[in-house]
Each structure stands twice: as structure tokens, then as C-alpha cells.
Amino acid sequence: MTTHDNNNACCAQDVKPERVQAGRTYVPFVDIVETPEELLLLADMPGVSSEGVDVRYERGELTIRGTVKPRQEAGTRYLRREYGVGDFHRAFTIGEGIDAEKIEAELKDGVLTLHLPKVRALRPRKIAVKPT
Amino acid sequence: MLRRNSLLWNPLDDLQRQMGRLFDDLGFRVATELGGAATFPAINVWEDQQSVMIEAEVPGVRREDVEITTAGDELVIKGSRERHDGAERTYQRRERGVGEFSRxxxxxxxxxxxxxxxxxxxxxxxxxxxxxxxxxxxxxTVRTN
Incomplete structure (x- = not known):
């Protein structure tokens, strides 16, 4: 019997960010939650509307990108400035245990939610014991 | 023109702000626990001739969960972000804060x-x-004698 490393199969790991675009890009905060059926990825992307979000999955790499339109004029003089406004970008490698075809995304109130369902073989199954 | 008052700084708040900028320069936002932390949400403040604008990033906070009050020269932003806990949920990573905040x-x-x-x-x-x-x-107007 071969053993599968289930933890690794359904794990999302950070990929080093690549910086190619002009302007400042921010790394969104994420939660990655594992349930018996799926991995759930939540990313804080304030200021991103549904037209500005881009989710891609290619060769085991999941990339999330959010475009943020400037909200203030370029020359705004802030009395107080605690955060910068810019695009969001983060990438993860996803284990083979994820059914890439069935990845779903939704965006609400500046939070991106990704549903990454596990392949059927990795989902827990209850085996019914037949009466003899 | 009359000189406007500048914002009153709280030294500790100022330090946190500077750290925020440091992380900001690295492209990372500062991780803050929402529970009781004075620094969530982070704010930007600017003004024009007629108004003062305050902007805060509060992803995942619903309209009905935020409360804004003014008293004298203070503005209070209060709110909460939903907790999603369950027996069958295991966190592989948890960077987003939850709970109540007030600033x-x-x-x-x-x-x-x-x-x-x-x-x-x-x-x-x-x-x-x-x-x-x-x-x-x-x-x-400066009068001439």
C-alpha cells in the first residue's frame, strides 16, 4: 500500500513575491482554513471591487491580485497617514490534493473568499458496515 | 491665513505608526490583533478648505457592524468583525484579526x-x-493708517 502525505497534499504555501509592476503592491493578510471538504482562503483586500480582482491557478500556483484605484489625488497632503493605498498581490503553491477545476471565488466587503475543494479521494468518507 | 492646529499625537501611537510605515515600506501591512488594539483600523486623515476626511480600511466589516460617533474634537470608530469558528475548521494560517475594535x-x-x-x-x-x-x-485685511 502506498501512503499519501495528506497534509502536504492539501496545503497552501507562500510563493516569493515577484515585483514587476510600477507602484506599490501590498501583501494581503490571509486566513487559510481547512475543513473536511475544502481549503478556504480569505484575503483582506480593502478597496478592491469585483471588477478589480484576478485569481489564477496555473501549474500548482495560485495567484491572487487585486487592483485598487487611487482614492485620493496624487498630491494629497495627509495630516496622518498610517497606510498606503495600492494593489494587492500574493501567490501560493497548492498541493495536488486540490481539485483545481472546481476552485470558486467571491468578493464581498473587501474580502476575497476562495473555495479550494479537495479531490474526492482525499475527503473523509464514512464507510458503512454491512450487516452479514 | 490662520494657521490650523495640527493633530495631537500620542507618542505610543506615533511609534506604532512609524513601525507601520516601516512594514509598509517592505510591502507588508502590520499585523494587528483586533481585540482591544488601539491601532485597528489604521487611518488616513486629510483635509480641504471645508472638510476633514478620515479613511479607514475595514475589510469584512458590514455596514450594520460599524458605529461612528463624534463628541467634541473626537471621532470614535467602533465595530466588529465576525468570527468563523467551528469544530471541523483547522487554521493553517491566521493573519486576519477578528472581534471588536474601537479607535x-x-x-x-x-x-x-x-x-x-x-x-x-x-x-x-x-x-x-x-x-x-x-x-x-x-x-x-491689513489696514493702512
Missing amino acids: VVTLPCRVDPEHVDATLRDGVLTVRLTKSPEALPRKI
Whole structure:
């Protein structure tokens, strides 16, 4: 019997960010939650509307990108400035245990939610014991 | 033109702000626990001739879960972000804070409490406060003798 490393199969790991675009890009905060059926990825992307979000999955790499339109004029003089406004970008490698075809995304109130369902073989199954 | 008051700084708050900028320069946002932390949400403040604008990033906070009050020269932003816990949920990573938050902002000038306008869109809260007439810039005519 071969053993599968289930933890690794359904794990999302950070990929080093690549910086190619002009302007400042921010790394969104994420939660990655594992349930018996799926991995759930939540990313804080304030200021991103549904037209500005881009989710891609290619060769085991999941990339999330959010475009943020400037909200203030370029020359705004802030009395107080605690955060910068810019695009969001983060990438993860996803284990083979994820059914890439069935990845779903939704965006609400500046939070991106990704549903990454596990392949059927990795989902827990209850085996019914037949009466003899 | 009259010189406007600058914001009153709290030294500790200022230190946190500087650390925030440091992380910001690295492209990372500062991880803050929402529970009772004075620094969530982070704010940006700017003004024009008639108004003071305060913007805060509050992703995942619903309109009904945020409360804004003004008293004197202070504005308070209160709210909460939902907790999603369950027996069958294991966190592989947890960077987003949950729970209640409250932040007091000292306003740079007097404002008209009747004219405060707040909007929440895509997780960004924007509060526009209209300056009181006495806080508006005035041109002083210099008389000749």
C-alpha cells in the first residue's frame, strides 16, 4: 500500500513575491482554513471591487491580485497617514490534493473568499458496515 | 491665513505608526490583533478648505457592524468583525484579526456635528466632517493708517 502525505497534499504555501509592476503592491493578510471538504482562503483586500480582482491557478500556483484605484489625488497632503493605498498581490503553491477545476471565488466587503475543494479521494468518507 | 492646529499625537501611537510605515515600506501591512488594539483600523486623515476626511480600511466589516460617533474634537470608530469558528475548521494560517475594535481619532479642528457623512464601500470606510465656521480659513485685511 502506498501512503499519501495528506497534509502536504492539501496545503497552501507562500510563493516569493515577484515585483514587476510600477507602484506599490501590498501583501494581503490571509486566513487559510481547512475543513473536511475544502481549503478556504480569505484575503483582506480593502478597496478592491469585483471588477478589480484576478485569481489564477496555473501549474500548482495560485495567484491572487487585486487592483485598487487611487482614492485620493496624487498630491494629497495627509495630516496622518498610517497606510498606503495600492494593489494587492500574493501567490501560493497548492498541493495536488486540490481539485483545481472546481476552485470558486467571491468578493464581498473587501474580502476575497476562495473555495479550494479537495479531490474526492482525499475527503473523509464514512464507510458503512454491512450487516452479514 | 490662520494657521490650523495640527493633530495631537500620542507618542505610543506615533511609534506604532512609524513601525507601520516601516512594514509598509517592505510591502507588508502590520499585523494587528483586533481585540482591544488601539491601532485597528489604521487611518488616513486629510483635509480641504471645508472638510476633514478620515479613511479607514475595514475589510469584512458590514455596514450594520460599524458605529461612528463624534463628541467634541473626537471621532470614535467602533465595530466588529465576525468570527468563523467551528469544530471541523483547522487554521493553517491566521493573519486576519477578528472581534471588536474601537479607535478614537482626535480631529484637527472643530467640526459641525450635524454634518458628518460616512460611507462604507468594498471594505473602505470614509468619513467626511464639515469644519465649523470658526475653523474655516479667514483672510485678514491689513489696514493702512
